[in-house]
Amino acid sequence: MSLKRRILITGAGSGIGLETALKLSRMGHEVIAGIRNPQKFEKYWKSVGENSAVPFQISKFDVTSPREVKNQIGKLLKQGPIHTLINNAGYGLYGCFEELPDSDFKKQFDTNLFGILNVSRALLPSMRNLENAQIINISSILGRIVLPTGSAYCSSKWAVSGFSRSLRYELEPLGVQVCTVEPGLIRTHFKDNMQVPSQNLQGPYGPFNRMIASEIKEYGAFSTPANRAGEKLAKLVQRKRLPSNYRIGLDAKLVYAATRILPESVLDFAVRIGTKQQFKKASQTTN
Ligand SMILES: NC(=O)c1ccc[n+]([C@@H]2O[C@H](COP(=O)([O-])OP(=O)(O)OC[C@H]3O[C@@H](n4cnc5c(N)ncnc54)[C@H](OP(=O)(O)O)[C@@H]3O)[C@@H](O)[C@H]2O)c1
Numbered sequence: 001m002s003l004k005r006r007i008l009i010t011g012a013g014s015g016i017g018l019e020t021a022l023k024l025s026r027m028g029h030e031v032i033a034g035i036r037n038p039q040k041f042e043k044y045w046k047s048v049g050e051n052s053a054v055p056f057q058i059s060k061f062d063v064t065s066p067r068e069v070k071n072q073i074g075k076l077l078k079q080g081p082i083h084t085l086i087n088n089a090g091y092g093l094y095g096c097f098e099e100l101p102d103s104d105f106k107k108q109f110d111t112n113l114f115g116i117l118n119v120s121r122a123l124l125p126s127m128r129n130l131e132n133a134q135i136i137n138i139s140s141i142l143g144r145i146v147l148p149t150g151s152a153y154c155s156s157k158w159a160v161s162g163f164s165r166s167l168r169y170e171l172e173p174l175g176v177q178v179c180t181v182e183p184g185l186i187r188t189h190f191k192d193n194m195q196v197p198s199q200n201l202q203g204p205y206g207p208f209n210r211m212i213a214s215e216i217k218e219y220g221a222f223s224t225p226a227n228r229a230g231e232k233l234a235k236l237v238q239r240k241r242l243p244s245n246y247r248i249g250l251d252a253k254l255v256y257a258a259t260r261i262l263p264e265s266v267l268d269f270a271v272r273i274g275t276k277q278q279f280k281k282a283s284q285t286t287n
Contacts (some may be wrong), residue, residue, distance in 0.1 A: 003160070006236065008073075008193060010034040010063050010119055011089025012056075012149035013041040015188030016138065019230025021056050027234060032076060034063070034119075063089045063115030064107075066122075073122040084134040084237055085123050087116040092194045094212055095153040096205040102180050105152050108195075113157035113163065114209035120167075126175070133176040133241060135165040136233070141182045141252040145214060145267070148275050149208050161245075162182065170245055179242035181233070182256070184249030185223035191216055208280035214282075222251035 012021045012033035018091035025031045033056050035041050039132075045054060059076055061068040076082060091099065116210040125134040130233055143148060143157035160182050170243065194216060201209055232248045247253050 002018045003083075004029060004081055005083040006030045006032070007084040007086065007124070007235065008032045008034060008059070008076065008119075009086040009088055010115065011036075013037065015190060015226055016042060016183065016186055016229045017086070017088040018231070020088070020233040021230075023227075023230045023234035025055040025238060028169050028239075029237070032059050033057070034059050034061055034072075036062045036089070040138055047076060059284045063119055067073070067119045069118045070122050073119070077123075077126050078155075081126060081130055083127075083130055084136065085117055085119065085245060086136045086233065087139070088138045089115050090138065090156075092150075092190060093156075094149050094194055094196050095152070095198045096149055096208050097151045099200065099209075100152055101197060104195065104197055109151045109159065112153075116160060116163065124171075127176050128171075128174050131175060132240075133177045134237065135167070135171070135176060136181060136242070137163075137178070137181065137238065138181045141165060141184050141247065141249075141255050142253070143182060143283045145255055145271075147271070149212055150214070165244065177242040179236065180245045181236070182245060182247045183224070184221050184247070184252030184255065186226055186229045186249065187219045187223050188226045188229075190263065191219070191279075199225070210282040210285060211278055218286045220251070221253075222249065224249040224251075232233055 007024055007029050008019050009021050009031065013035040017033070021031045021033045022109040035058050036057055038060050059072045063069060079178045090112045094106055120135060135160060137160055139160040140157040142154045143161035145153040164178055164180040170177055176202050196212055196216070198205070198209055236246055238244065247256055
């Protein structure tokens with residue numbers, strides 16, 4: 001291991017965050033897992049057969065609460081500097097725009113975007129005084145392309161990617177490296193935690209809601225196991241220089257390659273045709 005880092009990972013109670021926390025702890029780094037519900041995490045830890053002690057420190061906060069974030073980070077900084085922040089907490093809100101309540105849409109941005117802003121704001125003054133500080137923001141390949149029924153999730157992740165890429169240039173002269181991570185589908189609790197407010201299978205958006213219902217448990221052939229994603233992120237932290245963007249999973253890499261090679265009109269055509277076909281198929285199953 002090159003340099004022992006003190007690393008804060010938000011949303012580290014499950015999935016990508018937890019796997020990354022485990023991997024980095026085993027590499028000898030000092031890891032702090034930001035967890036919103038430690039009781040839920042304890043139960044989960046036992047249910048996955050982990051009888052061993054949790055190998056990292058837990059800090060309880062919800063990223064949407066600036067007050068909780070500030071209090072907890074204040075306490076953590078009294079114990080020592082934090083060299084790496086991995087902004088990972090997030091979830092997916094899915095459904096057709098007209099059927100999504102405004103409050104749900106706002107909550108999606110509150111968590112996926114403003115959560116990152118809250119934690120970054122609380123840590124940046126101390127990070128600017130360190131050498132080689134890192135901020136790694138978990139966006140998504142859906143922060144680069146979009147899919148129907150993803151108006152809330154995709155726009156929140158486009159906002160994360162835009163924020164993160166701008167921050168990279170602002171912070172580089174001040175000694176903080178910023179990297180935007182764009183995972184493809186990773187097999188985590190993401191789909192269990194997905195919010196789908198409309199279950200209306202009739203009406204104009206019925207076929208789309210049927211499509212979501214049929215795909216909600218599927219991760220697909222090209223998806224990546226969570227522990228592999230954790231390994232990739234842990235290796236990223238070890239790098240001396242962080243790339244601007246980093247993709248995890250074959251699907252993310254293929255999508256990225258397509259966006260580089262194909263004209264926008266061709267990509268648009270492919271998504272439109274694919275959507276129309278799926279919509280037609282789902283319409284037939286409702287009748
Ligand atoms: N899985 C994928 O296919 C995929 C693909 C691209 C990007 N991503 C992104 O990767 C990140 C991690 O997701 P995952 O796949 O590992 O899903 P996950 O297993 O559901 O983990 C997400 C974690 O975020 C936490 N979280 C959600 N809202 C929070 C809040 N307000 N405050 C603090 N913690 C909060 C959850 O805590 P609770 O346990 O309390 O709910 C959970 O531990 C997310 O940003 C997601 O958008 C995932």
